[in-house]
Amino acid sequence: MQPILTASQIKALDAYTIAHEPIVSIDLMERACRAFVAWFTERFNNSFTVGIVCGTGNNGGDGLGIARLLKEWGYPVRVWLVKGGAPESIDFKINLDRLKHLGGVQIDEITAAPECSIFSDEDILIDAIFGTGLSRPVEGVYTDVIACMNTARGTRVAVDLPSGFMADEPTTGPSVEARYTVSFQLPKLAFFFPSSFQYVGEWAVVDISLNKAFIRQAQTSHFFMDRNTARSLLRRRSKFDHKGNFGHALLVAGSLGKMGAAVLSARATLRSGVGLLTVHTPQAGISIVQTAVPEAMLSIDGHASVFAGAVQPERYTTIGIGPGLGKAPETVKAFHKLLENFPHPMVIDADALNILGENRELLHLVPKGSILTPHPKEFERLVGPWQNDFERLEKQKGLAAQLQSVVVLKGAFTSIAAPDGKTFFNPTGNPGMATGGSGDVLTGILTGLLAQRYDTLEGALLGVYLHGFAGDLGAWEKGMDSLIASDIVEFLSGAFARLGG
């Protein structure tokens, strides 16, 4: 699990590494430049012309070091130095001297608004004006240069951060809009937010061997999940386990015309290792569920088309509720009753969340240790609108604390907020999963894991990881465009097997 640190923590980490490795700062910068160049040369060969736009701090120093290394690799390189008042750092000056000493690279200064045509010969524009030292929105000549870079034809690649982009707060001023961002050591919080994509593009983190002990003990409430952590959470079965060890889940899902949601959830619950599964269905769903999911038992509602009746909650280890449920008045009442009678953690999704959003007096009945899985629209119905993604994250943490439950906000880098404020971003998944039924599958997986008495947070982390991983396996085989929710279920066993293997 990787911690996500703030820009000021990264500065402290940088200083700590310099003092304790020990290493002189220009050598650490050289390591950063080499790591960037290793990433770069794997993707772009030296037939591309490369323009490097540098500031005068350490991000600019990186740019100059990169210019030298790429020149040595045989790339046609040109450098612009943007001088708009930011101080010149020592390592910037050293790398400027080294580049001049190497020779063969044209270096031009920009001190006033340039003609944007200056960048028109470059196939690739490397952005090294500002990195983690940015403390306020850019102005003046920086704004002019950034505007030119953003309209240039070349592919923009940012060093550490796009210039103008804030790592730990909303970006309000102009910023380079990068196609790629190559960041040092740790991802930055804002990379995980949808609104950042226009600036950061696809991002990669390269290792520059900053002090691992410092990283481990740094105070943060934000983490990036990884495969090793997911693997460590997955429980192994033992020889004498029997189905009673793996719980009995109830799925309350589906209504007339939306029984497919129940089927997808049920299949995913079964594929996630549950001991027994019962699906509570209105009469319209009886033959559908029995035919499509023969492994599941049925609890049959008295109502023809929606969830309206009582269930016997004492029989179940956990309940997953919401996919395809609808919001009929009878369903609202039945959900209310269920919340009053079921004391164990539940998985609450889709229309069950919408019912909570519209009947906020029910929120306090959500059993502690539950998992809520809203997509952004459902989340907005629960917590109201937000100004920016940082505020959205705070609202997510707030809801998790209020309900003493885990809130899983679905999207690219699904975020998983625990009641204690810790938030985890998930690395797996792909845009092919933005398709109807994908969320129903997640509900099924989480229900299956909670039924097996996984700890709520651990189950949420593992389930979200597996869901995305199954989607990735499906997309590799079928392509993102053709991926459907049933494929995610189909590839779930592969995801479990690979993670556990």
Ligand SMILES: NC(=O)C1=CN([C@@H]2O[C@H](COP(=O)(O)OP(=O)(O)OC[C@H]3O[C@@H](n4cnc5c(N)ncnc54)[C@H](OP(=O)(O)O)[C@@H]3O)[C@@H](O)[C@H]2O)[C@@H](O)CC1
């Ligand atoms: N961390 C690490 O481990 C490593 C880091 N490395 C690299 O160092 C980079 C950070 O470098 P950095 O600290 O020198 O800051 P950088 O982003 O170059 O900005 C320069 C100066 O600009 C100023 N400034 C701020 N806002 C401004 C504005 N709006 N308009 C005008 N000026 C503004 C501000 O000075 P101030 O005005 O606050 O005095 C700031 O100091 C990092 O991103 C990475 O690339 C690697 O080399 C090695 C390992």
Ligand SMILES: [K+]
């Ligand atoms: K940059």
